[in-house]
Structures are given as C-alpha cells and as structure tokens.
Amino acid sequence: MIALGIEGTAHSLGVGIVTKENGKCRVLSNVIKMHRPAEGGIHPREAANHHAEQAPLVLAEAVEKAGISLSEVDLVSFSQGPGLGPCLRTAATAARALAVSLGKPIIGVNHCVAHIEIGCGVTDCTDPILLYASGANTQIIAFTNGKYRVFGETLDIGIGNCLDKFARDHGIPFPGGPEIEKLARAGRKYLELPYSVKGMDLAFSGILSSAAQYIKRGETVEDVCYSIQETTFAMLTEVAERAMAHTEKNEILLGGGVACNARLQEMVNIMARERGAQAYVPPKPLCVDNGAMIGWMGIVMHEAGVRMSLAETTVNQRYRTDDVHVTWRSG
Numbered sequence: 001m002i003a004l005g006i007e008g009t010a011h012s013l014g015v016g017i018v019t020k021e022n023g024k025c026r027v028l029s030n031v032i033k034m035h036r037p038a039e040g041g042i043h044p045r046e047a048a049n050h051h052a053e054q055a056p057l058v059l060a061e062a063v064e065k066a067g068i069s070l071s072e073v074d075l076v077s078f079s080q081g082p083g084l085g086p087c088l089r090t091a092a093t094a095a096r097a098l099a100v101s102l103g104k105p106i107i108g109v110n111h112c113v114a115h116i117e118i119g120c121g122v123t124d125c126t127d128p129i130l131l132y133a134s135g136a137n138t139q140i141i142a143f144t145n146g147k148y149r150v151f152g153e154t155l156d157i158g159i160g161n162c163l164d165k166f167a168r169d170h171g172i173p174f175p176g177g178p179e180i181e182k183l184a185r186a187g188r189k190y191l192e193l194p195y196s197v198k199g200m201d202l203a204f205s206g207i208l209s210s211a212a213q214y215i216k217r218g219e220t221v222e223d224v225c226y227s228i229q230e231t232t233f234a235m236l237t238e239v240a241e242r243a244m245a246h247t248e249k250n251e252i253l254l255g256g257g258v259a260c261n262a263r264l265q266e267m268v269n270i271m272a273r274e275r276g277a278q279a280y281v282p283p284k285p286l287c288v289d290n291g292a293m294i295g296w297m298g299i300v301m302h303e304a305g306v307r308m309s310l311a312e313t314t315v316n317q318r319y320r321t322d323d324v325h326v327t328w329r330s331g
C-alpha cells in the first residue's frame with residue numbers, strides 16, 4: 001500500500017508519500033514548506049493562505065520525488081487535529097479533493113499520535129513513552145489499558161512556543177528554537193530560572209518573564225539561552241523519567257520539532273542510560289511536523305480496519321491524544 005499524507009496543523013504544510021516494507025515505514029518522499037511570518041507570531045489565516053497557495057506545488061514535488069504517479073496512491077490521509085482551525089481545514093479540503101478525484105479512501109489522523117507511530121515505524125522502539133515537544137504541544141504520552149494516555153503536559157504554553165516567544169521578543173529569527181540552540185552553545189553561565197514542575201505537569205510562562213528580566217539587567221543573550229535550555233529540558237526529562245517509572249516502560253521516544261535539539265537529546269539519553277533503558281529519536285525531517293508521519297498513520301489505521309466517510313473527516317481543533325480510539329495496538 002502507498003499512502004499520501006497531508007500535514008497542515010500550524011505553520012508547516014507537508015506532503016509525504018510512504019509505504020510499508022518489512023513491517024517498517026519506508027519514506028518515498030517528504031516535502032515541507034514552512035510559513036514564515038514577516039513579524040510577530042503565526043496568524044492562522046495567513047498560514048492557511050500559505051498552505052492553499054503551496055499545496056499544488058508541494059503535492060507535485062512530493063509525487064515527483066517519490067517516483068510514482070498519483071494513480072498509484074492507495075490511500076489519502078490528513079491531519080484532522082489538533083491544530084489551528086483555518087490551517088486544518090485547508091489541509092483537509094486538499095485531502096478530500098484528492099481522495100475524491102482519485103477514487104481512493106481517506107482517513108483523518110490525530111497529529112500527536114502520528115508522532116508516536118512514525119517513531120515506532122522508523123526506529124526499533126515498540127512501546128515507548130513519547131516525550132512530545134513541539135511548538136503548541138508538550139505532552140508525555142504512553143499506551144496503556146487500550147489508549148494513548150497523557151501522563152503530563154504543559155499547563156500554559158508549549159515548549160516550542162516558549163522558545164519562539166523569547167526569540168521574537170529579543171530579535172532572534174523565526175523559528176526561534178534552532179537559533180536559541182546555536183546561541184546556547186556559547187553560553188557559559190547558568191542563570192537561575194523558575195523550575196515549574198507541578199506533579200506531572202509543567203509551566204513555561206514564568207521562565208519567559210524571568211529570562212526577559214535577565215536581558216534587561218545586561219546578561220548576555222547566550223547565557224540566557226543556555227539557561228532557558230538547561231531549565232526547560234531538565235523539567236521535560238524529569239517528568240518523562242517519572243512516567244517511565246510509573247509505567248515500567250524501558251523505551252523513550254522523542255517527537256516534535258524541539259526533539260531535534262541536541263542538548264535535549266543528550267539529557268534524555270543520559271536519563272535513559274542511567275535507568276537501563278533506551279532512547280530513540282527519528283530523523284530530523286520526521287521529528288518536525290511532516291506529511292510522511294500522517295501517511296504512515298493512515299496505513300497503520302487502515303490496516304487495523306479503520307474506514308471513514310467524507311462526512312467523518314471534519315477537523316477537530318481540540319482533538320486530544322487520549323480521545324483516539326486505538327484499534328491497532330493490544331493491551
């Protein structure tokens with residue numbers, strides 16, 4: 001089976017084409033175009049307009065790179081939620097139009113769960129804790145008792161939004177995370193920031209306020225970036241380790257754009273090694289929001305017997321991870 005996945009939850013439009021080979025995901029192509037606002041944060045309607053303009057070009061490029069014709073696609077899948085409404089609706093409309101024109105089945109998938117399944121599809125992990133660290137989402141997720149359950153999450157903003165907002169407020173280019181990572185490598189002094197772990201949940205907004213005060217006092221942006229990373233990533237690692245202890249799982253998987261950060265990977269690897277566990281990270285193009293993970297999720301669900309009518313493909317901006325009816329895993 002060849003599946004074409006369309007991702008459009010926020011600022012990135014992605015089209016990926018994948019197939020299943022020896023039980024694993026084989027990515028035939030994975031094209032991503034990112035909306036980069038001239039200033040400020042992401043405006044949902046502007047991002048949706050970007051997706052509408054780019055969709056035909058991204059689709060054509062993905063098909064060309066995959067070396068197939070559209071007629072060879074067996075399944076169309078798309079990100080049904082969670083995400084920004086205008087962006088979700090644009091991606092869903094493109095997916096519906098394509099599925100109808102090709103006469104192929106269509107499946108809407110949960111964006112967060114797709115991050116888990118693509119990790120399992122391209123690495124050796126089978127039943128991990130997912131540390132999901134992206135712009136809008138920060139969650140600790142694991143499969144137990146028949147569902148993907150959220151063992152901890154942000155109480156205010158996602159870790160990626162935290163980094164992007166600090167960057168935006170201090171003249172650092174968008175997206176802020178990769179730029180902050182570069183600056184943090186030159187940091188030498190740790191500046192104490194609020195360590196906000198509340199049970200299994202986290203809060204990041206107080207860190208932003210304190211970091212801004214350090215900048216006003218004349219501390220270097222490199223030291224502040226270093227301190228932000230050390231504090232926020234330690235929080236994420238602590239909650240992830242507690243979830244591993246609670247569930248008695250010995251695998252941890254990183255997903256989401258912030259999972260590309262080398263320092264976060266290093267912290268999680270140290271934690272896993274000290275527990276006698278194993279840490280996994282998909283290749284960078286599969287960590288960020290992408291169409292390949294949506295296509296793979298479509299294959300996983302279709303093989304488990306999931307079918308959808310067009311009427312069932314309405315988007316859900318608040319599609320919770322723990323609302324997904326999991327039919328493809330046992331236990």
